[in-house]
Amino acid sequence: DQQVKQNSPSLSVQEGRISILNCDYTNSMFDYFLWYKKYPAEGPTFLISISSIKDKNEDGRFTVFLNKSAKHLSLHIVPSQPGDSAVYFCAARVLVLTSGTYKYIFGTGTRLKVLA
Amino acid sequence: DAGITQSPRHKVTETGTPVTLRCHQTENHRYMYWYRQDPGHGLRLIHYSYGVKDTDKGEVSDGYSVSRSKTEDFLLTLESATSSQTSVYFCAIRPYSGEQYFGPGTRLTVT
Numbered sequence: 731d732q733q734v735k736q737n738s739p740s741l742s743v744q745e746g747r748i749s750i751l752n753c754d755y756t757n758s759m760f761d762y763f764l765w766y767k768k769y770p771a772e773g774p775t776f777l778i779s780i781s782s783i784k785d786k787n788e789d790g791r792f793t794v795f796l797n798k799s800a801k802h803l804s805l806h807i808v809p810s811q812p813g814d815s816a817v818y819f820c821a822a823r824v825l826v827l828t829s830g831t832y833k834y835i836f837g838t839g840t841r842l843k844v845l846a
Numbered sequence: 847d848a849g850i851t852q853s854p855r856h857k858v859t860e861t862g863t864p865v866t867l868r869c870h871q872t873e874n875h876r877y878m879y880w881y882r883q884d885p886g887h888g889l890r891l892i893h894y895s896y897g898v899k900d901t902d903k904g905e906v907s908d909g910y911s912v913s914r915s916k917t918e919d920f921l922l923t924l925e926s927a928t929s930s931q932t933s934v935y936f937c938a939i940r941p942y943s944g945e946q947y948f949g950p951g952t953r954l955t956v957t
Contacts, residue, residue: 736888762944773936773948774889819888823944831877831896833904834946838888 733757734822736837744845749807751840753820756801760822760835765794765805768817768839777818778805810844817841849873850939852949860957865924867952869937871917877940878920880904880912882933883951889936895920927956 735754743749751765761782766774780787780794780803787794793806807814817839823832849872859865869878879894881904891904893912901912909931913921924931934953938946 764945766948771951773938773950776945776947779944821889826902829896829900829902831894831902832940832944833891833894833902834879835891835905836881836889838886 732838733760734820734835734837736818736820736840738840739838740841740843742843742845743810745812746809749805749810749814749842749844751805751807751818751820751842753803753805753837754801755803755822757822757824757835758801759824761825762823762832763794763796763803764821764823764834765792766819766821766836767814768819774819807842810842812844812846815842815844850937850947850949852935852937852952854952855950856953858955858957859927861928862926865927865954865956867922867935867937867954869920869922869949871920871939873939873941873947874917875939875941876917878914879938879940879946880910880920880922881936881938882906882931883936884933892922892935924954927954929956932956 764779765777768774778792796803819839820837853868880892881889890906895901895914911923937949940946
Protein backbone atom coordinates (compact mmCIF):
# COMPACT_ATOMS: atom_id res chain seq x y z
CA ASP A 731 0.00 0.00 0.00
CA GLN A 732 1.38 3.33 -1.06
CA GLN A 733 1.19 5.59 1.97
CA VAL A 734 2.63 8.58 0.12
CA LYS A 735 1.31 9.27 -3.37
CA GLN A 736 2.37 11.64 -6.09
CA ASN A 737 -0.34 11.22 -8.69
CA SER A 738 1.26 13.33 -11.40
CA PRO A 739 4.25 11.55 -12.96
CA SER A 740 5.22 14.65 -14.92
CA LEU A 741 4.60 18.37 -15.14
CA SER A 742 5.67 20.98 -17.70
CA VAL A 743 5.74 24.67 -16.84
CA GLN A 744 6.87 27.77 -18.67
CA GLU A 745 9.89 29.60 -17.26
CA GLY A 746 8.86 32.35 -14.87
CA ARG A 747 5.50 30.78 -14.04
CA ILE A 748 4.53 28.89 -10.91
CA SER A 749 5.15 25.15 -10.56
CA ILE A 750 2.84 23.28 -8.18
CA LEU A 751 3.73 19.73 -7.21
CA ASN A 752 1.28 17.73 -5.16
CA CYS A 753 1.52 14.89 -2.69
CA ASP A 754 -1.14 12.95 -0.76
CA TYR A 755 -0.67 10.68 2.21
CA THR A 756 -2.75 8.23 4.16
CA ASN A 757 -0.99 7.72 7.49
CA SER A 758 -2.09 10.19 10.15
CA MET A 759 1.00 9.31 12.23
CA PHE A 760 3.34 11.13 9.84
CA ASP A 761 4.76 14.08 11.77
CA TYR A 762 7.20 15.67 9.34
CA PHE A 763 7.20 16.10 5.58
CA LEU A 764 10.03 16.78 3.19
CA TRP A 765 10.66 17.51 -0.48
CA TYR A 766 13.71 16.31 -2.32
CA LYS A 767 15.01 17.16 -5.75
CA LYS A 768 16.85 14.65 -7.92
CA TYR A 769 18.91 15.16 -11.02
CA PRO A 770 19.83 12.19 -13.26
CA ALA A 771 22.74 10.07 -12.04
CA GLU A 772 22.82 11.87 -8.67
CA GLY A 773 21.40 11.21 -5.25
CA PRO A 774 18.33 13.14 -4.06
CA THR A 775 19.04 16.44 -2.35
CA PHE A 776 16.95 17.96 0.41
CA LEU A 777 14.90 20.96 -0.62
CA ILE A 778 12.45 22.02 2.07
CA SER A 779 10.46 20.52 4.92
CA ILE A 780 7.47 21.19 7.14
CA SER A 781 6.39 19.97 10.53
CA SER A 782 2.90 18.60 10.95
CA ILE A 783 2.10 21.40 13.40
CA LYS A 784 2.55 24.03 10.70
CA ASP A 785 0.65 24.73 7.50
CA LYS A 786 3.27 26.64 5.53
CA ASN A 787 7.02 26.92 5.24
CA GLU A 788 8.87 29.18 2.86
CA ASP A 789 12.46 29.26 1.66
CA GLY A 790 13.22 31.63 -1.15
CA ARG A 791 11.39 30.55 -4.27
CA PHE A 792 10.11 27.39 -2.59
CA THR A 793 7.03 27.14 -0.38
CA VAL A 794 5.51 24.00 1.05
CA PHE A 795 1.88 23.93 2.16
CA LEU A 796 0.36 21.29 4.41
CA ASN A 797 -3.36 20.58 4.70
CA LYS A 798 -3.67 18.01 7.46
CA SER A 799 -7.40 17.58 7.22
CA ALA A 800 -7.05 16.65 3.54
CA LYS A 801 -3.77 14.78 4.11
CA HIS A 802 -2.27 16.79 1.31
CA LEU A 803 0.89 18.77 0.80
CA SER A 804 2.13 20.79 -2.09
CA LEU A 805 5.35 22.42 -3.21
CA HIS A 806 5.18 25.75 -4.98
CA ILE A 807 8.12 27.06 -6.97
CA VAL A 808 7.90 30.71 -7.97
CA PRO A 809 9.26 31.74 -10.38
CA SER A 810 10.21 28.50 -12.08
CA GLN A 811 13.62 28.34 -13.73
CA PRO A 812 15.07 25.88 -16.27
CA GLY A 813 17.51 24.67 -13.60
CA ASP A 814 14.53 23.48 -11.57
CA SER A 815 13.94 20.72 -14.13
CA ALA A 816 14.36 17.52 -12.12
CA VAL A 817 12.40 14.77 -10.40
CA TYR A 818 10.81 15.86 -7.14
CA PHE A 819 10.03 13.41 -4.36
CA CYS A 820 7.89 14.09 -1.34
CA ALA A 821 8.61 12.10 1.79
CA ALA A 822 6.94 11.63 5.15
CA ARG A 823 8.45 10.68 8.49
CA VAL A 824 6.98 8.29 11.01
CA LEU A 825 8.24 7.17 14.42
CA VAL A 826 8.95 3.45 14.75
CA LEU A 827 7.90 2.63 18.30
CA THR A 828 9.96 -0.55 18.63
CA SER A 829 13.26 1.19 17.87
CA GLY A 830 12.39 4.75 18.88
CA THR A 831 13.73 6.05 15.62
CA TYR A 832 12.25 7.47 12.45
CA LYS A 833 11.78 6.00 9.04
CA TYR A 834 10.86 7.87 5.91
CA ILE A 835 8.35 6.93 3.24
CA PHE A 836 8.78 8.40 -0.21
CA GLY A 837 6.37 9.07 -3.02
CA THR A 838 6.93 7.91 -6.58
CA GLY A 839 8.18 11.26 -7.80
CA THR A 840 7.08 13.95 -10.27
CA ARG A 841 9.28 14.91 -13.18
CA LEU A 842 9.22 18.68 -13.60
CA LYS A 843 10.26 20.24 -16.87
CA VAL A 844 10.63 24.00 -16.99
CA LEU A 845 10.48 25.29 -20.53
CA ALA A 846 12.64 28.24 -21.51
CA ASP B 847 28.74 17.64 0.55
CA ALA B 848 27.43 15.52 3.38
CA GLY B 849 30.47 13.22 3.41
CA ILE B 850 28.79 10.09 2.17
CA THR B 851 30.16 7.74 -0.46
CA GLN B 852 28.95 4.51 -2.00
CA SER B 853 30.94 1.71 -3.59
CA PRO B 854 30.94 0.36 -6.14
CA ARG B 855 29.16 2.96 -8.26
CA HIS B 856 28.30 0.44 -10.94
CA LYS B 857 28.15 -3.33 -10.85
CA VAL B 858 27.00 -6.07 -13.18
CA THR B 859 26.57 -9.49 -11.66
CA GLU B 860 24.98 -12.81 -12.50
CA THR B 861 21.86 -14.29 -10.98
CA GLY B 862 22.62 -16.32 -7.88
CA THR B 863 25.85 -14.58 -6.93
CA PRO B 864 26.27 -12.68 -3.64
CA VAL B 865 26.74 -8.93 -3.82
CA THR B 866 27.72 -6.43 -1.14
CA LEU B 867 27.26 -2.69 -1.47
CA ARG B 868 29.07 -0.34 0.85
CA CYS B 869 27.98 2.99 2.27
CA HIS B 870 30.62 5.06 4.04
CA GLN B 871 30.15 8.31 5.94
CA THR B 872 32.60 10.73 7.50
CA GLU B 873 29.96 12.62 9.52
CA ASN B 874 29.67 10.24 12.47
CA HIS B 875 25.87 10.22 12.22
CA ARG B 876 23.95 7.58 14.07
CA TYR B 877 21.23 6.97 11.48
CA MET B 878 21.79 5.33 8.10
CA TYR B 879 19.36 4.05 5.47
CA TRP B 880 19.35 1.95 2.31
CA TYR B 881 16.82 2.62 -0.47
CA ARG B 882 16.26 1.33 -3.94
CA GLN B 883 14.89 3.45 -6.75
CA ASP B 884 12.84 1.90 -9.53
CA PRO B 885 10.66 3.46 -12.23
CA GLY B 886 7.10 3.87 -11.03
CA HIS B 887 8.04 3.08 -7.43
CA GLY B 888 10.11 6.02 -6.34
CA LEU B 889 12.43 5.40 -3.41
CA ARG B 890 11.63 2.38 -1.26
CA LEU B 891 13.24 1.69 2.11
CA ILE B 892 15.15 -1.60 2.34
CA HIS B 893 16.79 -1.46 5.77
CA TYR B 894 17.93 1.19 8.19
CA SER B 895 20.26 1.48 11.15
CA TYR B 896 19.99 3.51 14.32
CA GLY B 897 23.39 2.64 15.74
CA VAL B 898 26.23 0.13 15.61
CA LYS B 899 24.69 -3.34 15.36
CA ASP B 900 21.18 -1.81 15.54
CA THR B 901 19.22 -2.36 12.34
CA ASP B 902 15.62 -2.81 11.28
CA LYS B 903 13.70 -3.78 8.17
CA GLY B 904 12.04 -1.44 5.74
CA GLU B 905 9.24 -2.02 3.26
CA VAL B 906 11.19 -4.15 0.75
CA SER B 907 13.69 -6.09 2.87
CA ASP B 908 13.15 -9.59 1.44
CA GLY B 909 16.35 -10.88 -0.18
CA TYR B 910 18.54 -8.26 1.54
CA SER B 911 20.57 -8.21 4.72
CA VAL B 912 22.59 -5.44 6.32
CA SER B 913 25.39 -5.04 8.79
CA ARG B 914 26.81 -2.15 10.71
CA SER B 915 29.90 -3.04 12.72
CA LYS B 916 31.15 0.54 12.97
CA THR B 917 29.50 3.95 12.82
CA GLU B 918 30.91 4.94 9.45
CA ASP B 919 29.99 1.88 7.39
CA PHE B 920 26.62 0.38 6.52
CA LEU B 921 26.76 -2.67 4.25
CA LEU B 922 23.91 -4.01 2.14
CA THR B 923 24.17 -7.64 1.02
CA LEU B 924 22.19 -9.51 -1.58
CA GLU B 925 22.79 -13.10 -0.57
CA SER B 926 21.78 -14.51 -3.95
CA ALA B 927 21.08 -11.81 -6.50
CA THR B 928 17.97 -12.02 -8.68
CA SER B 929 16.98 -10.03 -11.76
CA SER B 930 14.27 -8.28 -9.72
CA GLN B 931 17.05 -6.70 -7.66
CA THR B 932 18.36 -4.81 -10.67
CA SER B 933 17.99 -1.24 -9.46
CA VAL B 934 19.72 1.91 -8.34
CA TYR B 935 20.59 1.76 -4.65
CA PHE B 936 20.94 4.85 -2.51
CA CYS B 937 22.34 5.17 0.95
CA ALA B 938 21.32 8.04 3.20
CA ILE B 939 22.52 9.43 6.50
CA ARG B 940 20.60 11.55 8.94
CA PRO B 941 21.76 13.90 11.67
CA TYR B 942 19.40 14.64 14.53
CA SER B 943 17.60 17.17 12.34
CA GLY B 944 14.85 15.79 10.14
CA GLU B 945 16.36 15.67 6.68
CA GLN B 946 18.41 12.90 5.13
CA TYR B 947 21.50 13.29 2.99
CA PHE B 948 21.94 10.85 0.15
CA GLY B 949 24.94 9.27 -1.47
CA PRO B 950 25.51 9.25 -5.22
CA GLY B 951 23.96 5.82 -5.73
CA THR B 952 25.05 2.40 -6.99
CA ARG B 953 23.63 1.09 -10.24
CA LEU B 954 23.32 -2.69 -9.97
CA THR B 955 22.45 -4.92 -12.91
CA VAL B 956 21.71 -8.59 -12.34
CA THR B 957 21.86 -10.64 -15.55
